[in-house]
Every structure is written in C-alpha cells, then in structure tokens.
Amino acid sequence: IVVYVDDINIVETSEELLEAIDYLKKEFEMKDLGMTKFYLGLQIEYLENEILVHQEVYITKVLKRFYMDKSHPLCTPMVVRSLDVNKNLFRPQEKDEEILSLEVPYLSAIGALMYLANYTRLDITFSVNLLA
Incomplete structure (x- = not known):
C-alpha cells in the first residue's frame, strides 16, 4: 500500500x-x-508483460516552459568537450550552436531537469549535475 x-x-x-x-x-x-495511470507526476502504462513508468507529460511541459519545445531530440544528453575546470565547456563551439537565451531562468531549468534525473531519466544525471 x-x-x-x-x-x-x-x-x-x-x-x-x-x-x-x-x-x-x-x-x-x-x-x-x-488502474493507476498517473501518480505523483509519474505516468504509468500497463503493457503485456511489463509496466512502463515515464514522465512524458512533465517533459513536454518543461520543454514549453523553457522555450525548447521546437528543439530536435538527440541520442545523447550532452557532449562533453573537456572536464578541464579552466575551460568554458558550454560556449558555442560551432557556428550553428546557440547560447541559452537570457529569457530562460537557468536555475529553474536545472531544478526541473534534476527532478527528472531523480525519478525516471537516470540517463541525464551526469549532464544535469555537471551543468548545476
């Protein structure tokens, strides 16, 4: 229970x-x-031989909140160019890369991503912690 x-x-x-x-x-x-379909922000789907727990609705809301809903998905959460603390890892390296807009509250974005990393998206944990 x-x-x-x-x-x-x-x-x-x-x-x-x-x-x-x-x-x-x-x-x-x-x-x-x-049958439970949503619980504490988690979506629960019952498949033939398994139960799938995810946060698709939350992720969509986060993307819209931080103006990222038109972005394209990637296979890897983040490209790490170097772990050298003296280098600026996050400045654009390529012509088509963009800097995060000032309209996006950075700490709020990190908090939203930490929530995901703690519950259903363990694959983004390293990236979120590095950015935090």
Missing part, C-alpha cells in the same frame, strides 16, 4: 486486492478509480 496525502495505491494479486479495497471501503469514504 502506497499512501501520499489522500491518494492510496494498492499493489497485490487480484483476490488480495479486492479484500483490501473492501476492508478500506468499510472503514473510510473512498472510491476506486481503477
């Missing part, structure tokens, strides 16, 4: 789940909303 404020998620076999729900309904006013 997972409880967060007034949200409860129960994970059990079908028979045990029904017994737990019946017991809780006797004790508390509650309604069964069926």
Whole structure:
C-alpha cells in the first residue's frame, strides 16, 4: 500500500486486492478509480508483460516552459568537450550552436531537469549535475 496525502495505491494479486479495497471501503469514504495511470507526476502504462513508468507529460511541459519545445531530440544528453575546470565547456563551439537565451531562468531549468534525473531519466544525471 502506497499512501501520499489522500491518494492510496494498492499493489497485490487480484483476490488480495479486492479484500483490501473492501476492508478500506468499510472503514473510510473512498472510491476506486481503477488502474493507476498517473501518480505523483509519474505516468504509468500497463503493457503485456511489463509496466512502463515515464514522465512524458512533465517533459513536454518543461520543454514549453523553457522555450525548447521546437528543439530536435538527440541520442545523447550532452557532449562533453573537456572536464578541464579552466575551460568554458558550454560556449558555442560551432557556428550553428546557440547560447541559452537570457529569457530562460537557468536555475529553474536545472531544478526541473534534476527532478527528472531523480525519478525516471537516470540517463541525464551526469549532464544535469555537471551543468548545476
């Protein structure tokens, strides 16, 4: 049983789940909303032999918030040119690279990315920590 404020998620076999729900309904006013699709910002999809947890809706909102919704996706989270602390790693190196606009609140962007890195996007952890 997972409880967060007034949200409860129960994970059990079908028979045990029904017994737990019946017991809780006797004790508390509650309604069964069926299979969980969203929980604490996480999207949950039930596939044939697996459960997929992701944050596609959150990522889309973050991209729009920081004016990146028109950008193109990349296979790797970040290109690291050097780990030398005396070099400016993040200035544009190529003619077609852009500097992050001043309209984007950098610390807020890092915070949004850290949230993703902590929950569902472990692949961006190194990049986000380096940029932080």
